[in-house]
Amino acid sequence: MTSADLVGPLRVGLLGHGTVGSAFATLIEQRAAAIERLTGRRLEPSGVLTRSRGDFEEILAGSDVIVELLGGIEPARSYVLAAIEAGKHVVTANKQLLCQHGEQLWAAAAERGVALGFEAAVAGVVPVVRVLRSSLAGAHVERVHGIVNGTTNFILSEMTRTGANYDEALAQAQELGYAEADPTEDVGGKDAAAKMAILARLAFGAPVRLEDVRYEGIEGITVDDIEYARELGLGLKLLGTAERVDGGIAVSVHPAFLYAGHPLASVSGPFNAVTIESEAITEVTLSGPGAGGPQTASAVLGDVVAVIQGSVAALAPADPLPIVSDTVSAFYLHLEVVDRPRVLAAVAQVLGDHEVSVKSVVQKGLGDNARLVMVVHPVLSSRFERAREQIARLEEMRSSPRAIRVLEEEFT
């Protein structure tokens, strides 16, 4: 039995009082009566820790549940571990902590018999953690696709909607509060990679750390890419993918073009969405606000209620699977070339030599130069990369060839 199993108020110790922490403090006040009606327990704030106030040991001693909203690795990791070891339930929104130290923390929680809730760590208020952890716990998940970063989805949506370039769309995102002053982790793909590592751990039961995720961001995306893709009937997203491949798993985050009918193609602005695929269930797509103080606080509060209800499922020990890094994908290839006869033939020759076959081509003249934009059929990414490197060395090239993945499935 843990202290939260006793009757009386549930004492909630809050670590962090920033964007999410302050929204959570407000929310538990607003929702206290409704939660007492629902669960029979009253939520009672038992202390707040920031850099300038509060003492962790005192808060720990006086709490039944510790809510960690500090962010970063230390001291968050030590505090979460100390809380678990003291028999306290923990709720956290800290994706970086979980994608680097999750196994240690989940094992400690299972051993001590306490709950470790982390719904808010992935896709904000979208309840994908609960669905994978409980509702679909028995499903054999084949693949999870996610738009799990609202900042990049907003930027790409703005570039598509208004024709703005990357810098203009980023500035707009910062002005509206969708991007932080230092947006590096979001636009570079690291934030999404952390979330995909956690989703992969839940979907496949295998340990997945941040360094197992191949990721790239959206900094190199140009207005041209988006315009040409439109001509090919494609939309652009920063897409996380976790999938079973050849007896192992592959987890990645890349900009990717989707056909208009794909369930994730219509997710725009700062929204997040995750599609879970399994043979038995076909697919389930969940979407909603992916970040923001009140939204994330709502997911945190949901976990606190789940703690009272005893419905936070324990995570089974991880069972390692090989991490596969070379996966099959279709690609969009953007080439700036000298406008003279036989250039297309030279490019086609290189692609053919590497067994890369072309699905569609758009060619446009630009004075002495021309643009060739093509989509190639699915191919092992290492083979496509070798072809791209060889194309880059052709004397007809005017700039480095750019490539973006294309999700091949056409949904109708």
Ligand SMILES: NC(=O)c1ccc[n+]([C@@H]2O[C@H](COP(=O)([O-])OP(=O)(O)OC[C@H]3O[C@@H](n4cnc5c(N)ncnc54)[C@H](OP(=O)(O)O)[C@@H]3O)[C@@H](O)[C@H]2O)c1
């Ligand atoms: N913001 C979002 O929309 C969002 C969405 C999903 C998940 N999350 C996650 O939620 C967590 C919190 O994010 P946030 O945006 O609320 O962060 P934030 O605004 O930077 O707030 C962090 C809070 O933690 C406190 N803190 C940081 N280091 C501390 C230390 N060493 N000792 C004591 N207090 C410390 C800060 O204290 P001071 O007030 O004294 O500086 C501040 O109150 C992170 O894990 C983040 O990834 C955030």
